[in-house]
Amino acid sequence: MTAALYIHIPFCRSRCAYCDFFSTTREPEMPTYVQALCHEVEARHSELPHARVRTIYIGGGTPSLLSPTLLHQILNTVYANYEIDSDAEVTMEMNPDDLDPPPAPPVREGGSCALISSLQAGGLPSLTGGVGGGSINRVSLGIQTFDDDLLRLIRRRHDSASAIQAVRHLQAAGIRNISIDLIYGLPSQTLAQWEHDLDTAFVLGVQHLSAYALSYEEGTLLTRWRDEGRIREASDELSVEMFQRLCQRAREAGFEHYEISNFALPGYQSRHNSSYWTGIPYLGFGPGAHSYDGLRMRRANLPDLNEYLSFYSSPRGGREGTAPCSYEQLSDPDLHDEAVMCGLRTREGIDLQQFLARFGQSRLDTLLTNAAPHLSAGRLILAADHLHLAEHALMTSDDIMSDLMA
Structure with missing residues (x-):
């Protein structure tokens, strides 16, 4: 069995105007948090007793605020407690401004000025201290x-020049x-600006490239400004x-x-x-992180840093008491709807076999019956026992998915 790990670093220097992910600007607590995070990683290793981990994703927040020492500590703990594939x-998510190298030789310990100094011509060096031989081999840059x-407008700290420079630094390393x-449909964004971005x-x-249409989430600065x-929101036609x-x-x-x-x-x-879309089990570590056992059970860590630190910071952190999380057991209709939604998000679509x-013949028959109008209209395509969206229908996929759900 294969599995995936997600590691949440909830710290940001400032909050972007569109973001509703759980994060905090309490950077001084980073070492305390990493210790608690490592305790959770250790405490939950029994949840994947026979799985080989094929992917690790360090997201946030702003993981590039981690010092090399703290990044070593996290990856050492992961490789010591889980079976990680050699490939x-x-x-690791990074912000462009964190990859702007310092103007003088001295390198501060915290933040990505230190991280960028560890980038070498052969790539990021092994960060597991010999435990597992792993390294950061992929970077996701939030431009x-x-x-x-x-x-x-959206309160990003970098400018275009530093974004381009950040990519060049990573390539040189x-x-x-x-x-x-990238985000499209930003307030006042024109088609010409979007074409320049592309x-x-x-x-x-x-x-x-990951490109998302802007969504106005409750509690964000952009939503308040719109209200x-x-x-003004971009028109549907422009999007x-x-x-x-x-x-x-x-x-x-x-x-x-x-x-x-x-x-x-x-x-x-x-x-x-791809693990999320294909139902592979995954563990999420950190406040607000989610997990899935690959069968029916989902776990959501509470998005509360104080609760998280209180539970996981003790020497026995995570091994005694009730973790600050909630559980959801998925019903048959839940599993059906997830299979539809995740399948139609991908190029391959839903594998009908x-x-x-x-789910059985009856549910398959119902699925195909509900799909028939969209097949006739060319919004869905049925080929080689796979049901997938036509490209021109991807922007209206939510409505189509809703029609196919239980």
Whole structure:
């Protein structure tokens, strides 16, 4: 059995205007947090007794705020407690401004000025102290846009020049698997600005692109500004045109559109994200992180740093008492709906033979009956026992998925 690990680093220097992920600006607590995180990693190793971990993803927050020492500590603990594949994909999220090298030789211990100093011509060095021989071999860079006015609007700390420089630094350091994140449908963003973002991204020579339509989440600064009338949402028509341009430019650049929001050069699909879409078990460590046993059980750590530190910071952290988390047991309809939703997000679509084996003939018949109008309209395609979305229907996928759910 294979599995995936997600490690959450909830610290940020400042909060972006669109972000609703659990994070905090309490950076001084980083060493205490990492110790607690390692206790959770150790305490939960029995949840994957016979699994080989094929991917590790360090996300946030801002993982690039970690010092090399703290990153060593985390990866040492992971490799000491889990069976990690020798060719595991190990991804770390980074911010462009954290990869701007310091102007003077002295390197501070905290943050990515120290991390960038550890990048070497052969790639990031082994960070497991010989325990497992692993290293960071993939970087996901949160650029969002190359337009300086839009970057200021959404409260990003970097500018376009530093974003481009960050990619160049990673490439010079030997990182051969770089993904960048972009957002479209930003307030006041024009089609020309979006085309410039795409042109810049593909010229940089990265291997992977994740591009998301902006969503207005409760509690974010952008949502407040919209509700106050200070900004306006992009029209549906413009968002669709931006998505179509994204698909076209990616195809011209040789990128495969393997999931609704993800594009990669051949051989560079995100193995970690693919785990979520294909039902592979995964453990999530840190406040707000989620886990799935691959069968029916989901776990969600509470998004509360104080509760997390209180439970996991003691020497016996995580081994006694009740963890600050909740559990959800998925019903048959839940599993059916997840299979539909996750399957249709991907290029391969829903494997109908696997669907039949898992849910039975009656549910398969119902699925195909509900799919019939969309098949007739060309929004869905049935080929080689796979049901998948036509590219022009990807922007309306939520409505189609809803029609196919139990």
